[in-house]
Amino acid sequence: MRALMTIPLVALCFVAPASAQTIYPIDRADILAGSLFDFKVEFPELQTSNGAAVTINGKPSVNTFGRDATFIEREDGKDQSALVLRDVSLRPGTYEVRAGTSSVTWNVYATGPRKAKNVILFIGDGMSPAHRTAARLLSKGIAQGKSLGKLAIDDIPHMALVATAGSDSIITDSANSASAYASGHKSAVNAMGVYADRTASPFDDAKVEPIASCQASAQYGCRNRHEYRN
Numbered sequence: 001m002r003a004l005m006t007i008p009l010v011a012l013c014f015v016a017p018a019s020a021q022t023i024y025p026i027d028r029a030d031i032l033a034g035s036l037f038d039f040k041v042e043f044p045e046l047q048t049s050n051g052a053a054v055t056i057n058g059k060p061s062v063n064t065f066g067r068d069a070t071f072i073e074r075e076d077g078k079d080q081s082a083l084v085l086r087d088v089s090l091r092p093g094t095y096e097v098r099a100g101t102s103s104v105t106w107n108v109y110a111t112g113p114r115k116a117k118n119v120i121l122f123i124g125d126g127m128s129p130a131h132r133t134a135a136r137l138l139s140k141g142i143a144q145g146k147s148l149g150k151l152a153i154d155d156i157p158h159m160a161l162v163a164t165a166g167s168d169s170i171i172t173d174s175a176n177s178a179s180a181y182a183s184g185h186k187s188a189v190n191a192m193g194v195y196a197d198r199t200a201s202p203f204d205d206a207k208v209e210p211i212a213s214c215q216a217s218a219q220y221g222c223r224n225r226h227e228y229r230n
Contacts, residue, residue, distance in 0.1 A: 019100030027104035038206035
């Protein structure tokens with residue numbers, strides 16, 4: 001008689017890190033090295049502090065920022081968790097932030113050596129190439145396919161074009177377009193200096209630092225941005 005032996009099989013369950021709903025700063029953000037910003041990861045469901053794992057360039061985020069993010073189990077009292085870390089900064093480089101299957105990439109850039117004592121930033125509203133071409137034709141005239149003169153703006157030595165679409169809409173407004181100029185971060189319509197998140201309060205959104213604050217802190221010899229603000 002053949003003896004039958006039953007061998008229990010134990011299933012090993014590996015719990016994967018939870019995927020994020022949104023990561024701030026957003027994907028392809030260009031960040032000035034040394035400027036302050038708030039780091040936030042929003043999860044669509046309830047998580048545990050262990051399950052809300054986030055890596056930056058393959059390592060725990062604490063290795064990059066030097067301190068742990070605050071874990072919020074029920075953000076706004078709802079069944080949704082979040083990680084928040086205020087006032088962080090990064091050195092130049094490319095950073096991949098990953099939470100589960102969700103990921104964003106940041107480009108952190110440095111500035112070159114100082115060349116000018118003073119800088120005048122001229123921001124033209126509604127001055128795309130098409131608008132400037134129309135102004136040139138009307139004011140200077142055209143003959144045989146060539147303009148008969150130039151506008152004063154044509155001789156400005158350094159110029160750049162900016163795409164004005166917001167992070168949530170192709171049609172932008174004054175608040176978030178000005179915020180993009182001042183901080184380099186795209187934002188949502190009606191938002192200024194922040195990434196508008198899902199919370200009800202507009203005062204706890206993830207903040208970004210305007211360029212003027214970076215410059216002022218350096219000008220007055222502040223050890224950090226908190227000292228300058230205070």
